[in-house]
Amino acid sequence: MPEATAKAAKPVCYHCASPVSDSEAIFAEIDGEQQMFCCHGCKSVCQTIFSAGLQGFYQKTTPDETLAPPPTQHTEFEAYDQEAIQDDYVTSHGSQREIHLLIEGIHCPACIWLIEQTLHHQPGVIRAEANFTAKKLRLSWDSQRTTLSAILKRLASVGYAGVPFDPETAEGALARRHRDLLYRMAFAGFCMMNILWVSIALYAGAAEDEFRNWFHWIGFGLATPTLLYSGFPFFRNAFTGLRNWRLTMDLPIAIGATATYLYSVYITVTGSTQGEVFFDTVVNFIFVILIGRYLQAISTRNALSATRRLLTLQPKMATVVHGDDTKLTPIRLVSPGDVVLVRPGETVPVDGDVIAGDSAINESMLTGESALVVKQVGDQVVAGSQNSEGALHVRARAVLRDTALARILDLMEAAQSDKSALQSLADRIVPWFVLITLCLATLTFLSWLGQDFEIALLAAASVLVVTCPCAFGMATPMSIAVASGVGAQRGILVKNGAVLEKLSTVNHVVFDKTGTLTTGELTIRKILPANGYTDEQVLRVAASVEQLSEHAVARAVVNHSQSRGLEICSVTAFRAVPGRGVKALLDGHEVAVGTMAWLASFINVDDVWYAECEEAEKQGISCVLVVQHNTIIGLLGVTDTLREDASQAIAALLNQHIQVSVLSGDRYAVVAAVVAQLGAVKCIAEVLPEDKQQKIRQLQQQGHTVAMVGDGINDSPALIQADVGIAVAAGTDVSIEAADIVLSQNRLMQVVEARRLAGHTLRTIKQNIVLSIIYNLIMVPLAMMAMVSPLMAAVTMPISSLLVIGNAARIGRVK
CATH class of the missing domain: 3.40.1110.10 (Calcium-transporting ATPase, cytoplasmic domain N)
Structure with a gap:
């Protein structure tokens, strides 16, 4: 606070006005003047404020008001065990706690396997499910047996850094990852362009004269920093995996690059004329692999755009009303009961009730409906919706993690973290895939060694580089991540990813009558x-x-x-x-x-x-x-009256040769009269609430794969018993305890849409698996026959991953 600091007798921090001793002071140039700060956090925040042109922030702060310093980045993991820190990120159920961590260092599906296997053997860890596409970890642990700091230390011991997830942290970490990858790629690209001139000279005849060795040393000078800097992530991840007796996909790449480089160094140092150097090969395939990973990161981010848009819906600030005054307040400081002013064009920051004003609200990102919804006094609004016309005074009922938007995001997190049978199989196969790759490369080297050492070396390096389990490991999580984001955008909230696989095989749908098939307004x-x-x-x-x-x-x-x-x-x-x-x-x-x-x-x-x-x-x-x-x-x-789209939804299911039943506690004659309007639908009537679960079990015993559609409250036992439980619930009252899928728009056609989405997702997963298998079946034999160079192997390896990502992104175009 500039005004406050100018008046203070003792030196204080320019940003938060905390006292600063001379020995602890940190200085930085702000707006052309040298300013003092108490910590690097305050300095960084202040620089960010000025670089964004928001220095008016300091003028809005009253002289007697001090700013809290930003939280420091703790190097001691024990800081994460403090209740005050965990309150913002951890969900508690007694001694069982759950948190979503953003993981830095994930590069391939083998990393997922390493993280999960390491934490599953950690005492007190109940569940650890890593997500390759989002680079996140869903962690559950028993706080009476272990602490979060102990888990984070164990995670760090295998080379991965975990921090509590929030959208700002995620975007910052993502930007740092992309920037680091871009720097390494740019350096490798610069060296590649220069080493190509060396290669051209050698191939043009310089290898036959007295300058041959000089060109070799120039190639050495370009390849060495490329290998050490641009290739460092491959060596770091390979070493970390070996140290923990785990095989990662970076290991074959590191071995291939190192072997080719060392042979070239041997030729250079000894001055031998019997062999060739391959410094250009090392630089070229490192550059190409980095390009592939960068394109893969960008493509993954674009494919998950629906999820990212939901993450950005929660405003960071809210205008809180105090009598006749208003104050712009961080959303974390808003409490239930506070009155919030939402002006035209602003995003609603809380779930609450309108107490003054009227307007039209756009809730499309939460409900999928583009039409504006008129809101008046007494109506409810939800966080993340857009106010389009008049000003509203909203009394907050829920903020941050308690809002409907937060619950939807939790559902998406769960869906992207849970593993289907196909994904579990893929995760188990990937480490063995790496072992097979090493064995095939060794076999290739030994097979060619008797004929030509250089051919043996290059063929083995090609095998190491060309085999890629990344596409195989990404086939399922990428498809499920895209599907869950698309579903949430359209009001179909999937609780776990495995349910999409089950839903695609459902052949019998059971509807509860009152409140589900009908409006429930008797x-x-x-x-x-x-x-x-x-x-x-x-x-x-x-x-x-x-x-x-x-x-x-x-x-x-x-x-x-x-x-x-x-x-x-x-x-x-x-x-x-x-x-x-x-x-x-x-x-x-x-x-x-x-x-x-x-x-x-x-x-x-x-x-x-x-x-x-x-x-x-x-x-x-x-x-x-x-x-x-x-x-x-x-x-x-x-x-009661049928929902408007009940006949359409049931007709669509019957046309797909899916059996449909209506389950109700009403008298048979009443249910039969309702069902008569719907076509060839089976009637199951006079069933007490506690007996509905038994009826679902009987259908399953008859060989049916059953989806139960109910209100998510009275039908909880039946929803749990069904292979897939689908709850029809209002967007602000999402019931997620019993159901696997929640339909936030109260439209029965969403049942049909959900099954179509599930079917398309499963087909995409199978297509991706086939693509990855075909790629390896074609490219590995060619590499073993020395028909693919290491550079060509590096070019084709990321293509398979990009094909998988592109195919998964097609799910977003399902009608």
């Missing part, structure tokens, strides 16, 4: 009072006992009574029997509202009521009876 269609009672009396008794229930029938009864202006009385001793009805005491007398079968178990039911119910059920009307003094005083008939 209305009173029929009122039939007993002799001596009126409609109002029956409704008043029913509404009084139902007011404490959360069932859809209860809401319909209460709403209808209120719309007719009836008084609802208080009751005591309320008790609900799931799937049957409710009981309570009204004015000291027991009353009950429930199904015919339940009431018949403790009162006498006249045949006339059976007849009335049967007639109503044929018309699709569900009936409940109202009982007072152990006597039926009336009948209430309720109806």
Whole structure:
């Protein structure tokens, strides 16, 4: 704070105004003047602010307000065990904790295997799932058995640095990785252009005269720094893997480059005229491999653009309202209950309720719907949506990790971290792939050694470079990462990646009726009072006992009574029997509202009521009876309406030769009347909530692969039992506990879209695996026959990975 520091008697930090001693002071030139800082963190932040042209930030800070210094980069891992630090990144479930780490140093699928195998043997680690495409690790551990610092130390011991993941950290690390790769690639490119002149001279005849050795030493001078600087990542990763008895894909590359380089050094130092130097080969294939990795990194980033767009939706600042004043506040300092001002054109920073103003909101990145949604007082808004017109005052209900946007991102993280059977198989194969590569290179070298040492060396180097398990290892995670991002963008939230593989094989879809296949908004269609009672009396008794229930029938009864202006009385001793009805005491007398079968178990039911119910059920009307003094005083008939796209969705599934069933606790006649509108759909009726799971199990025992579509709350046991559980839920109330997939738009056609996405993803995975296998089947024999040079091997190796990435990116074009 410039103003504050000018007035201070003791030297203070220019940025945070903390006292600074002369021995600890750090100086930097800011805006043409030398300024003092307390730490490198403050200096870096201040330089960033001025370089971005945001120096007005300091003028907005009052003289009596001090800025906290930015958190320092701890070299001691124990700092990560502090609760204050873990609160921002760690999810706790008792002693079990979970965190997403950004991992620096991942270069190939073998790195994934090394990280997971190392941490699985670490005491206290429950789960460690690394993601190659996103360079992230999903880590679960028992805090009573180990600490996060111990895990990070173990990770560092095998050559990988892990830091808690957040979008800013991810973008910064990604930029540093790309910049480092670009520098190494540029240096190798510079040396390659110069060494080509040496090669041209040697091939043009200089190898036959007295300048031959001089050209060799020039090549040595260019190849040596290229190998040590540009090739350093290959040697570092290869050494780290060997130190931990693990084989990484960088090992064959390091061996090939080293062997070719050392032979060239031998020819150069001894001055032998019996052999050739291959410094140009070393420089060229290092440069080409780095180009491939850079293109692969860029292509991966582009393929995951949907995920990255969601990561950037959360604003960093919010305008908090305090009376008549507003203050721009970091989002981390906003709490539930605060009132936030969202101006036109701004992004909503929190989940909350509109308390003033009206506007139209764009929620397309969360729901997939491009149409603007009108928001007025009392409506809910979600973080990440865009305000387009008027200003809104929003009372925050959830911030940061508790928002719907954060839960969607958590789902995507889980989907990209979980492994399908194909991915688990690929991860196990990759280390053996490297071992086979080394064996084939050795065999090639020995086979050619008797004929020509140089051919043997180059052929072996070609084998080491050309064999590439990267494409094979990327086939599944790349496809699942793209699919989960595309799905989230369209309102299909996949909880784990393996479910996409299962969903593509589903041959039987079971829909819950109320609230899933239908809107769940029941209305009173029929009122039939007993002799001596009126409609109002029956409704008043029913509404009084139902007011404490959360069932859809209860809401319909209460709403209808209120719309007719009836008084609802208080009751005591309320008790609900799931799937049957409710009981309570009204004015000291027991009353009950429930199904015919339940009431018949403790009162006498006249045949006339059976007849009335049967007639109503044929018309699709569900009936409940109202009982007072152990006597039926009336009948209430309720109806529900199908969702707009129910017929379209079920027709699409039937056209794909998928069996469809409707599962409900309603009477068979009611369910049959609803199903009759949908075509060849099986009816499973009169099933209590606790028995739905058994019905799903019976279908599975009959050989069906079952997807259950429900509301994610009442149908939890059935959703868990099904091969794939699909929950239809509102975007702000995502239910992820039981379901494998959550449909945030409440559209049943998303079930069809999800299966289409899963089918396309599985086909893409298989195509990618076939591509990688075909590449190796063609190129490895050619390399062993010395028909592929090391340079050509370096050119073709990344092509297979780029083909896999490009093919996976096609998933985003699924209609």
